[in-house]
Amino acid sequence: MTGEKGEEDEAGLSWDLEDITMEELSEGQAAARALEDVLALSSQALLRAEVEDLYREVRQLGQGRFGRVLLVTHRQRGTAMALKLLSKASTTRQGFLYEFCVGLTLGSHPGIVATYGIGLETQTCYGFLSEPALHGDLIALIQPKRGLPEAAAQLCAQQLSSALEHVHSRGLVYRDLKPENVLVFEPGCRRVKLTDFGHTRPRGTLLRLAGPPIPYTAPELCSPSRRPQGLPIQPSLDAWALGVLLFCLLTGYFPWDQPLAEEDPFYQDFLDWRASGRACDRPAPWGALSPTADRLLGLLLEPQPRLRGPVGSVRAFLGQCWQERAQSPQLAGKGEEREEEEQEEGAE
Numbered sequence: 001m002t003g004e005k006g007e008e009d010e011a012g013l014s015w016d017l018e019d020i021t022m023e024e025l026s027e028g029q030a031a032a033r034a035l036e037d038v039l040a041l042s043s044q045a046l047l048r049a050e051v052e053d054l055y056r057e058v059r060q061l062g063q064g065r066f067g068r069v070l071l072v073t074h075r076q077r078g079t080a081m082a083l084k085l086l087s088k089a090s091t092t093r094q095g096f097l098y099e100f101c102v103g104l105t106l107g108s109h110p111g112i113v114a115t116y117g118i119g120l121e122t123q124t125c126y127g128f129l130s131e132p133a134l135h136g137d138l139i140a141l142i143q144p145k146r147g148l149p150e151a152a153a154q155l156c157a158q159q160l161s162s163a164l165e166h167v168h169s170r171g172l173v174y175r176d177l178k179p180e181n182v183l184v185f186e187p188g189c190r191r192v193k194l195t196d197f198g199h200t201r202p203r204g205t206l207l208r209l210a211g212p213p214i215p216y217t218a219p220e221l222c223s224p225s226r227r228p229q230g231l232p233i234q235p236s237l238d239a240w241a242l243g244v245l246l247f248c249l250l251t252g253y254f255p256w257d258q259p260l261a262e263e264d265p266f267y268q269d270f271l272d273w274r275a276s277g278r279a280c281d282r283p284a285p286w287g288a289l290s291p292t293a294d295r296l297l298g299l300l301l302e303p304q305p306r307l308r309g310p311v312g313s314v315r316a317f318l319g320q321c322w323q324e325r326a327q328s329p330q331l332a333g334k335g336e337e338r339e340e341e342e343q344e345e346g347a348e
């Protein structure tokens with residue numbers, strides 16, 4: 001958590017057992033205890049120094065609402081690293097340590113950006129180091145109204161579902177899946193990784209929306225009247241966000257602005273289509289998808305969280321055709337690879 005970062009507030013301490021089982025709750029509590037240990041150790045080992053004393057800044061890699069990420073090299077060893085700096089003006093020490101430590105505990109998975117064990121405190125910022133992605137993030141690759149070539153979309157789906165399964169296996173919920181948080185390490189999305197663990201929380205943490213929902217927000221978070229105390233968060237929140245992300249990758253559109261039937265006609269159309277099951281009710285933006293993709297997204301975008309398919313549902317659909325009139329995944333991948341190689345040569 002980074003300071004005022006919250007779209008959601010953490011709320012009280014009572015759970016509605018309809019929403020979570022005791023077993024699920026204890027999984028989240030074990031994750032919280034494990035994080036507390038790493039946090040206490042990392043807090044004692046924070047390095048107090050100014051960035052330029054230790055690292056040479058090469059260029060800025062990105063900027064979020066809370067963090068600035070720089071490509072730096074180690075002054076003695078020359079190693080290239082990404083340094084995320086969070087201003088003390090908007091980030092508490094605890095919030096910074098939390099994000100840093102979640103990254104440390106999850107970073108052993110190939111689909112998750114590796115965080116190095118060095119936390120830094122300067123006069124004005126907190127910072128930590130991670131492996132740098134030199135091909136940017138996924139948002140730059142999604143073409144409006146077209147999305148990504150199918151092979152690249154399937155590679156993303158495979159790697160991201162595996163990364164999210166890893167997060168869930170540690171008793172955590174990621175809660176911030178969006179293209180800006182998916183970093184590209186190889187052309188054609190052959191290697192992509194999840195980053196930014198500022199919103200990750202133990203399963204069962206009670207949360208409620210503090211701002212308006214975004215397309216990736218699951219519908220159960222949008223009905224605060226049923227649970228004024230907040231919703232105990234579950235991995236199914238990430239499954240919903242994965243469904244929305246895959247829709248964006250395959251079509252270049254958001255399926256809706258927010259999953260609120262009364263306020264969003266696109267979401268209402270989707271619900272009507274689910275209820276009738278008739279092809280003639282299929283909303284227009286879904287026309288770019290194959291029946292296989294319909295089935296996969298039908299599992300991930302199930303409005304009832306208890307009936308929703310897990311992120312690993314993706315696996316059974318890989319290698320089949322997901323885009324209507326698409327080239328075979330292999331051919332599409334080759335095409336994109338060539339395009340990116342040409343661009344790289346051109347840049348030199």
Ligand SMILES: Nc1ncnc2c1ncn2[C@@H]1O[C@H](COP(=O)(O)OP(=O)(O)OP(=O)(O)O)[C@@H](O)[C@H]1O
Pocket residue numbers: 005061062063064065066067068069082084113130131132133134136137180181183195196198
């Ligand atoms: N390891 C990295 N290598 C390359 N670029 C990175 C790396 N980490 C982050 N970035 C870039 O910096 C941007 C901002 O980083 P990040 O999402 O961590 O910041 P944030 O302030 O926490 O974001 P948000 O606004 O989502 O809260 C990313 O979208 C990405 O483009």
